Amino acid sequence: IAGITQAPTSQILAAGRRMTLRCTQDMRHNAMYWYRQDLGLGLRLIHYSNTAGTTGKGEVPDGYSVSRANTDDFPLTLASAVPSQTSVYFCASSPSGGDSGTDTQYFGPGTRLTVL
């Protein structure tokens, strides 16, 4: 069982380029999330999806878009990358989307993105 996979592991990108970070889970979880993690700021929610076909904005959504065409995949797209988007990006999933018991979030290994 792979759990959650992310690709690429790391990427160096020129400013202005378009980039899609991939996330796939095989746990049949309903909810998926994208976070960025920056030193001293902790994990911040970018976008989320409570179920296939729906998405929502988190704390820091500007410059990012997501789609949820099916249960397993939740790609994050940077339409025109800027240096402030240099960060480590984590994808996560949870069984129900929040209101069921602990509904623990499980995290992927992360993508380290550098925008020059």
Add this chain to the structure above:
Amino acid sequence: GQNIDQPTEMTATEGAIVQINCTYQTSGFNGLFWYQQHAGEAPTFLSYNVLDGLEEKGRFSSFLSRSKGYSYLLLKELQMKDSASYLCAVRDRDYKLSFGAGTTVTVRA
């Protein structure tokens, strides 16, 4: 939004006990989580509290006081492998997690 505070760094000796405090101000509260994150790795779930009191899980325990907006994670019988960042996260009224900046614990021999 949420305001979640925890110390930046703590150092302790192998075999000792360390307590990591977390205070929060929240717009609605639906539980508090603790995650462990080793350097360069993903966060992994440690504990969950939604009612006041202590939850014990092996060497790790977590405490919650909702009236005080306060939690702590207690790590007992510290081992070198416990050197990591520990993240406090609050689930808000929309069932989304807000994370503190994390506490880096260094265990010394």
